[in-house]
Amino acid sequence: MQKLFRQLLNSSLADSARVAWLCTVALTTVSAAGQEQASAPKQAGQPPLDRRAEVLPPNGLSLVKSLVEAQSAETPAGEDDPMAALFRDPKGSIWSSTLGGRQFWGDVHFFHHFRIQKNVFTGHYRLLDSHDRRLASGTLEACHSALNELRKKDNIPSMSGTVVIFVHGIVRSSKSMSTLARLAEKHDMTGLEFDYPSTQIDIRDCAEYLHQCISGLEGVEKIHLVVHSMGGLVTRAYFEKYHDPRIGRLVMLGTPNQGARMADHLKGTLLFKTVFGPAGQQLVTDPEGVIPSLPIPPCEFAIIAGVRGDGKGWNPFIAGDDDGTVEVSSTRLPGAADFITIPVIHALMMRDQAVGEHALRFLQTGSLRADGQNEPILKVDQKLPPPPESPRD
Known part of the structure; x- marks a missing residue:
């Protein structure tokens, strides 16, 4: 020195x-x-x-x-x-x-x-x-x-065809989404791994970076998004002010749509404030906070939640099954076209083969499952369509 x-x-x-x-x-x-x-x-x-x-x-x-x-x-x-x-x-x-x-x-x-x-x-x-x-x-x-x-x-x-934008979570980077991006390329879609300063600015400011990238995609016919953790909240914040008609489908991976209880426990600590920055303070479950004010995505979207599979989860500090960071109940968001749980921890969802297969299937078909049977999360005023009538003899 x-x-x-x-x-x-x-x-x-x-x-x-x-x-x-x-x-x-x-x-x-x-x-x-x-x-x-x-x-x-x-x-x-x-x-x-x-x-x-x-x-x-x-x-x-x-x-x-x-x-x-x-x-x-x-x-x-x-x-x-x-x-x-x-x-x-x-x-x-x-x-x-x-x-x-x-x-x-x-x-x-x-x-x-x-x-x-x-x-x-x-x-x-x-x-x-x-x-x-x-x-x-x-x-x-x-x-x-x-x-x-x-x-x-x-x-x-010029660019053309279908693009999939991959949005990482807080403290992570676009490199964490590289496995999913390569999978998209195998399905003849251009995978773009989006980076944003997740630990330096708040969620709505992060969404402004996403807006600039989406609006600048000239020549592209269709845009899908696959988002992990806080990346889903950044995407919802994007929809608060913007909407590009080319946006097709969205898949959320472990997004704390109802807030993260771990953030409730840690928000006051110096280490959490230092590492996670302004956006980390917005991840709480406060009913008057940022997350409840974010809109439901206006596009067709699905949710994949990580679980342990025993009903208790990995994390003893949060209730119910969880992926070690976010409880399953927090990932749920009314209006989702499909929902599924997969035994995987939060930090590894983006690199899990089953998660990738389900996500890409939804982008292509609108269903997470191979049999096409969706498990939608209904809005308060929404009802399931009646089952098809059985053929008469």
Whole structure:
């Protein structure tokens, strides 16, 4: 660490900015997003990850702001954003490999497997490819311009067909949804793993990131969603203000639609507040809270809940059967076209083969079960349709 500070004193401003950022990273604890990245299978041809400039703790924000202000005076001619200069090496090229921005960045635009992300603290943008390599950095306009140049250079066709957006839960990342995304690709659907800063902003602000991604999907005919845990609440918050007519079906995995009792127990603790952030405080079962105010999805949707299968569940602190985190009763939401329980714990639902098969079946057929027999959750004023009449002799 002393060596790093000596470098800060003896280096040029641009070099000092990078070293200071590295100091900030060194003092930051490993985030859940970093753990997700480490455990995720590497894609073929993916280069070694460069962990520079990837995490920015709240207490490091003032440092970065001061660096940006200082760097503005030395921004090269033609550079429209001083943040981009902070990411450049002495030769002028943007550092390429990243961790993908699992907690402090949010996706705002998809084009095939390219994505534009926004930094939740600094507000600047970057363009990543499918291997999380940074291709451009700066303003939103600059990133869109770089993407358009790539489209022309490589003659990349417009998007089309059916897209499935996978929305992770709190503290998790898009990497947790990769198994489901690959399954969607096998069924001729484009799987897009959506990242948002789940631990840094509240649920409704998370929904704004989702809105930007959905509205920017030009050329796509149909959009489905598969959402895990708080990702389902983010999606419901999206429907509070927006609705895209292309949205077809939605599958919720372990979403606490009635609130999470574990959040009731933990909301006052410093650790919970620090790790789960503003959205974590909104996961409670308070009847006057955020969750009861969220709308029922206007599209056709199904719910998959994890259970132990003994009626008691895994977690002794919550009543009834549960997946270790969310009780079955909390996942239920009136208006669901289908409902099923599967013996799986909350953290592993997205990687469970049975969960994936049921979810993809619903997207394709409208039923979770192979026999097509649905178990809907009725609204208060809704009645089951009468059974079909038996054929007369």
